[in-house]
Amino acid sequence: MSVVELTRDLVSIPSFEDETAAGDFIAEWLRRETDADVTRDEVGNVIARKGDSTADSLALVGHHDVVEPASSQVAGEEYVAEERDGRLYGRGTADMKGAVAAAMLAFRDSDPAGELVFASFVGEEVGGVGARHAIDEGFAPEYAVVGEGSTGYSSPGVTDVAVAHKGRRGSTITAHGEAAHASEADAGENAIYRATEAVSLVRNLEPPAVEVTGETLEGSVVVTEIDGGTAMNVVPDRCEITVDERTVPGKRAPLDRVEDLEGVEWTVDQDLPPMRCDDEDFAAAVLEAADGAQSATPELVTKPHATDAGWLAAAGTECVVCGPAEPGEAHTDTESVSINVLERCRESYRSIAETWPR
Known part of the structure; x- marks a missing residue:
């Protein structure tokens, strides 16, 4: 055959x-x-x-x-x-x-x-x-x-x-806030604003890189989705961001730093080595x-x-x-x-x- x-x-x-x-x-x-x-x-x-x-x-x-x-x-x-x-x-x-x-x-x-x-x-x-x-x-x-x-x-x-x-590590960053009517925005805590702080942190992370066979194998960290808010006149109490990270042998981007931000948590959804x-x-x-x-x-x-x-x-x-x-x-x-x-x-x-x- x-x-x-x-x-x-x-x-x-x-x-x-x-x-x-x-x-x-x-x-x-x-x-x-x-x-x-x-x-x-x-x-x-x-x-x-x-x-x-x-x-x-x-x-x-x-x-x-x-x-x-x-x-x-x-x-x-x-x-x-x-x-x-x-x-x-x-x-x-x-x-x-x-x-x-x-x-x-x-x-x-x-x-x-x-x-x-x-x-x-x-x-x-x-x-x-x-x-x-x-x-x-x-x-x-x-x-x-x-x-x-x-x-x-x-x-x-x-x-x-x-x-x-x-490799590939897919994760979710969730920002929590407190809902309020948009006419009284100061009465709540805007989860989207907290999420934007997390986005800024991710954008400033140095992608991991390693030398292999004389060339640089460089990873990446990219925000790929965002979902938050329920209505035009409501201060959102939740906002989710997904992150696609391409990992390299022996190194990871320090995405856990987003958890130092108030009201923000980070969850790993997939981790392909x-x-x-x-x-x-x-x-x-x-x-x-x-x-x-x-x-x-x-x-x-x-x-x-x-x-x-x-x-x-x-x-x-x-x-x-x-x-x-x-x-x-x-x-x-x-x-x-x-x-x-x-x-x-x-x-x-x-x-x-x-x-x-x-």
Whole structure:
């Protein structure tokens, strides 16, 4: 079976909101095509192991959930998967069933240097539900290659190796006041005014930054929503602000300072961790594998988006990101992936599985 055929099969299976059928397919394929120990946990993650269980483990990691498809990406009970102009189009081709297919084939075909693990998680698109569950249940490979997009970062068409990525912390700042009629404004306490003080504080925060592979990975802190007030003639007693913060490894913006303001509280709603690989030898080995699978010269790069690599890194796994998706492809109505790059990733994954750990 070719990587195109396997990707098409995976893409055609609906896996927005319910990933059960896609997980069934992956697990059944692995049991049929390999002699690996294949398990399916209670949330739907598929994990397979082969090789020397006493050696350090290398995991090829992906996810089989997708975001909601556009109507043009659905035909009856299946999702559309179309091949044209050297690319495969459809929801999930880039993010990230193409990489899952490449990893499945590499897992089957490789003679691993140590213990080789394949893992496809659920719920990556909704905060890493599957990865977090697996980690809580003891999933702890020493090393992982996460197949999220790393193609086209150093230059168009080149599949690079990302050794760091940003995280995302979403939070809410709530300002409390005291309602009053607007004709007697001094009788109340305007929550919007208190909220504007918090906005000013956020605007003046220094975004976190860290040096990785000779470049600066810089985070950001942005107020993205505001909601307050009930009527034109009422002094508001409540105002909420949402903040999008892109975090970097080892550093956070001191958003908790807003709680020093009178009547203001701060709540973290989502916290997707950043990732950085601290094992230079592992990063170099994956780069060597990627280099051997393509005519261009890949580089070690950083990635702006949070992935399941962040959860794994936070739990102690040395991670890199290497995959076929290009910037701007994921989550679009015309999502697609290069067939040549799928083949390249399949070979890269097989190569690193057979040479790492050293």
